[in-house]
Amino acid sequence: DTEVTQTPKHLVMGMTNKKSLKCEQHMGHRAMYWYKQKAKKPPELMFVYSYEKLSINESVPSRFSPECPNSSLLNLHLHALQPEDSALYLCASSQVGRGLEAFFGQGTRLTVV
Amino acid sequence: AQKITQTQPGMFVQEKEAVTLDCTYDTSDPSYGLFWYKQPSSGEMIFLIYQGSYDQQNATEGRYSLNFQKARKSANLVISASQLGDSAMYFCAMREGPGSARQLTFGSGTQLTVLP
Numbered sequence: 001d002t003e004v005t006q007t008p009k010h011l012v013m014g015m016t017n018k019k020s021l022k023c024e025q026h027m028g029h030r031a032m033y034w035y036k037q038k039a040k041k042p043p044e045l046m047f048v049y050s051y052e053k054l055s056i057n058e059s060v061p062s063r064f065s066p067e068c069p070n071s072s073l074l075n076l077h078l079h080a081l082q083p084e085d086s087a088l089y090l091c092a093s094s095q096v097g098r099g100l101e102a103f104f105g106q107g108t109r110l111t112v113v
Numbered sequence: 114a115q116k117i118t119q120t121q122p123g124m125f126v127q128e129k130e131a132v133t134l135d136c137t138y139d140t141s142d143p144s145y146g147l148f149w150y151k152q153p154s155s156g157e158m159i160f161l162i163y164q165g166s167y168d169q170q171n172a173t174e175g176r177y178s179l180n181f182q183k184a185r186k187s188a189n190l191v192i193s194a195s196q197l198g199d200s201a202m203y204f205c206a207m208r209e210g211p212g213s214a215r216q217l218t219f220g221s222g223t224q225l226t227v228l229p
Binding site for chain 2: 033040041042043045048056088090092100101102103104105106107109
């Protein structure tokens with residue numbers, strides 16, 4: 001099983017809403033990532049979790065709050081987002097180590113209205 | 114400075130022909146990995162091929178091969194016998210340094226269109 005599952009696939013939320021994105025993998029990977037991708041641009045790293053601990057936060061605004069409850073799950077909690085936060089949010093996982101590929105989910109297309 | 118450079122925003126290729134997508138990189142780290150991903154319009158990033166900095170031979174995976182020229186810091190993707198389903202955005206990416214959870218740095222991408 002080389003699958004990373006993200007839910008929901010599409011999400012429309014108002015600027016005052018609170019929502020969460022979910023990501024799950026069962027490959028035994030101990031590194032998990034959140035990326036943000038705007039249309040026709042490359043993915044930009046947001047957060048990295050290594051062994052369920054936050055190891056990298058790329059200066060992401062606090063309205064995005066990651067959580068890694070266990071080694072298989074990664075959440076991204078959203079609160080008071082802005083329209084410019086509308087994007088494709090990609091989750092990925094990998095083994096911890098040199099030169100190993102990351103497996104990506106299909107992403108959540110988020111629209112903030 | 115750009116770590117990964119893809120100079121072809123868009124490429125066209127005839128079905129069944131071969132196509133080369135360019136990628137150059139910049140790093141002073143002797144230990145790094147280079148990756149190519151395909152992203153169809155559905156959004157999923159699909160891993161295609163990997164080349165390690167210490168690998169002696171060019172990587173191959175089915176119709177995909179990586180033309181790795183270390184001295185020139187280039188890692189071009191060659192797709193042989195193009196198919197209509199190959200139409201997608203292609204990203205070159207790099208991971209530097211050994212160990213730990215190191216993030217991928219992506220190039221700007223090349224939009225490939227396969228013509229019937």
